[in-house]
Amino acid sequence: MSSLIIKNAEIITMNEKEEIVHGDLYVEDNRIKEIGPGLDRHADVIINAKHKTVIPGFVQTHIHLCQTLFRGQADDLELMDWLRQKIWPLEASHDEESIYYSALLGTGELIQSGTTTIVDMETVNHTDAAFQAIAQSGIRALSGKVMMDKGTDVPSPLRESTSKSLQQSADLLEKWHGRENGRIQYAFCPRFVVSCSEELLTEVRNLSKQHGVFVHTHAAENKGEIAIVEQETGMRNVMYLDHIGLANEKLILAHCVWLNEEEKSIIKKRKVKVSHCPGSNLKLSSGIAEVPQMLREDIFISLGADGAPCNNNLDMLNEMRLAALIQKPIHGPTSMNAKTVFKMATIGGARAVGMEHEIGSLEVGKKADMAILNLNDFHMYPSYGTDPISRIVYSATRADVETVIIDGNIAMENRMMKRMDKHTVLHESNKCIRRLLKRSEGVY
DSSP, X not given: OOEEEEEEEEEEOOOTTOOEEEEEEEEETTEEEEXXXXXXXXXXXXXXXXXXXXXXXXXEEEEOGGGGGGTTSSOSOOHHHIIIIIIHXXXXXXXXXXXXXXXXXXXXXXXXXXXXXXXXXXXXXXXXHHHHHHHHHTOEEEEEOEEOOOOTTSOGGGOOOHHHHHHHHHHHHHHHXXXXXXXXXXXXXXXXXXXXXXXXXXXXXXHHHHHTOEEEEEESOOHHHHHHHHHHHSSOHHHHHHHTTOOSTTEEEEEOOSOOHHHHHHHHHHTOEEEEOHHHHHHTTOOOOOHHHHHHTTOEEEEOOBOGGGTSOOOHHHHHHHHHHTTHHHHOTTSSOHHHHHHHHTHHHHHHTTOTTTSSSOOTTSBOOEXXXXXXXXXXXXXXXXXXXXXXXXXXXXXXXXXXXXXXXEEEETTEESSSOHHHHHHHHHHHHHHHHHHHTTOO
16 A cells, blocks of 8 residues: 655645645545645655645546647648648558657656646557557546548548447457556547548447447537538538437537537537637637537536647646637636636546546545646746636646646656656657658658
């Protein structure tokens, strides 16, 4: 049995009462055992967090680790051009080593900025290597291989048969779901309706129900994408997914920028989860999702950074600030306040992945997923008389994240990664992208 105690901290619990406790937090194995002032506990690891702030680890519900190597390679394009001209050829060029280092690079960045849980969508091939990197990094993840069995403009290495896509996904689920003390879970990841046949999506529905796992896909991100879906199916994205029985509480939909009222009604009624990705939506010129309205209608909304080539970072602190700011010119200064977006980044993300009883807040009995922030710097002061959540949402940066604990284990301490060699990952990432850029020239 291992134990850890954090002493003398400001603890933002995000519990039901939204309490902020000044004191200590004690962990045994991977769970929080006690929170309060002056705890008399002996522990294997003692962290003095005086004048520091402990928060629940961020939960990002839409990430593409396989794309981290493509950062800066696909700037200033709209979605479909971005996919066809850059992302699909690069994904088609991946090998096991490049997937592995892309995932390590991404998880390193995520952990470094306080994210402890992700919902990740890989590419078609070599997903086992991504799971190996996820296991090594220590991050909590729902992940799966992307599924694509349709599309004449999809490069041949990404175009798979329906049966192969389903079989490989089922094999990965059997191998990885529940691994690392339950820290790794599988999610079926059909890319989007544009690249998936109805047969594939229907079978994904069946497999999700059979195994009780999530389905993670994109929907209503871009007007061009919606037009393609309407032309092929006669329905908009969410209506079509509902038509084939995929719209349920186990469905996570990334983006949902251009929903009509019927689609919003379906999402609310079926308890579908929406992942809002403001940075990506702005950079790809996709639009601004109607998040305040969806929140008023009690739709489940969480946050995600999406991928490095469409953002270009994976920083939840950046996504929270954007999520708050972009709505204000449209809906007014109070439309998305700091506490609302902080909830979306923590307990809201936990609800999206069905883990609100395990993560997303700092409470006795929950898993020990948290970040320690050092908010003592020029850009965070003066601190007197200010709301700590507002300080974090509007002023904090990734450099303020000092230590990250996931499942009771220290993943980063004093800005030093504990489960990967940073310099090796950076060096190998450059080697890999050099190889992929050359290989991608001849994909189409």
